Amino acid sequence: MSVIEQVIFVGTGCSSNTPALKCLLENPPTCEVCLLSLTEEGWKNRRKNPSVLIRVRDHRDPNGRLRNILVDCGKTFYQSALDIFPRYGIREIDALILSHGHADAVLGLDDLRAWTSGGTLQESVPVYLNEETFAVVSRAFPYLVSKANATGGGEVASFQFTVIKGNEQFEVAGLDITPLPVHHGKFMSTGEPYWCFGYRFGKQLSCITDANYIPPETLEKMKNSEILIVDCLREAPYMSHFGLHQAIDVVKDLKARHNYLIGMAHNLEHEDLSQRLSVFAKDLDLHISPAYDTLKVDVLADGYVRESSWRE
Ligand SMILES: [Zn+2]
Ligand SMILES: [Zn+2]
Secondary structure, three states: OOEEEEEEEEEOEOOOOEOOHHHHOOOOOOOHHHHHHOOOOOHHHOEOOOEEEEEEEOOOOOOOOOEEEEEOOOOOHHHHHHHHOOOOOOOOOOEEEOOOOOHHHHOOHHHHHHHHHHHOOOOOEEEEEEHHHHHHHHHHOHHHHOHHHOOOOOOOOOEEEEEEOOOOOEEEOOEEEEEEEEEEEEOOOOOOEEEEEEEEEOOOEEEEOOOOEOOHHHHHHHOOOOEEEEEOOEOOOOOOOOEHHHHHHHHHHHOOOEEEEEOEOOOOOHHHHHHHHHHHHHHHOOEEEEOOOOOEEEEOOOOOEEEEOOOO
16 A cells, blocks of 8 residues: 655645735735734745645555645645745656635646646646536636647646546555545535535545535544644634634544644734644644645654754
């Protein structure tokens, strides 16, 4: 069985990032977290759209390079990629897995031309996504779904799309991947939930980038994960995202050994949140902290982790 050896947080903010433009455009700006994020000591508050890179040792090629599975590729992917790929010596993207069709999850697709144009790094990027997300991508990027729709010099990213279902496992680099369907807000017109997919990677990791509700049958599929990555937008619950206490409830429920919050908006300050979470961590006897952009987590053979960032 393939194993995850490394998890890198490409982006850990919400759709509008931190600093939030609206805060800096105030005259004068008053938002303490956004102002702090501009300083050298406050850099962990600079957060871009949520995205995670999962690095896997393929059991069929144990001496080969780690395989790179990217979860989501949103509006800020280009900037994040500049901060991550060269700094950590990462090149290929062996698969891109999309959670849903919102701008902060898919709008970076166009920038993947850097990987495939002229076959620089690879011929194409395999993309796994649900039907609804594929419809969004087809409308937003018709030339990425079919080159017949390209109009320029044809220097566009090349993808192999696989449409997946919520109840079917698939496999990348010898790792079983299980979709984790969750609610991420609802349609205003009908009140029906908007479904987003989290994913479970092998036995080790469950990752929910965007959710305001996890159905019991999905929670069941997340049990006994060693690492949990879970959405936490702000202090209070929000219509389409978990608030802090909801995220902590999921952590309490699943009791993974290592827990990381992702998707934080500008009103959660990194150091303050870390300290508050450390109290819960002590009570629950597990590790829980806010992730930050560029955080690299090495997953050790004994199940422990080692955290670092090139910025430190
Ligand atoms: Zn702000
Ligand atoms: Zn979303």
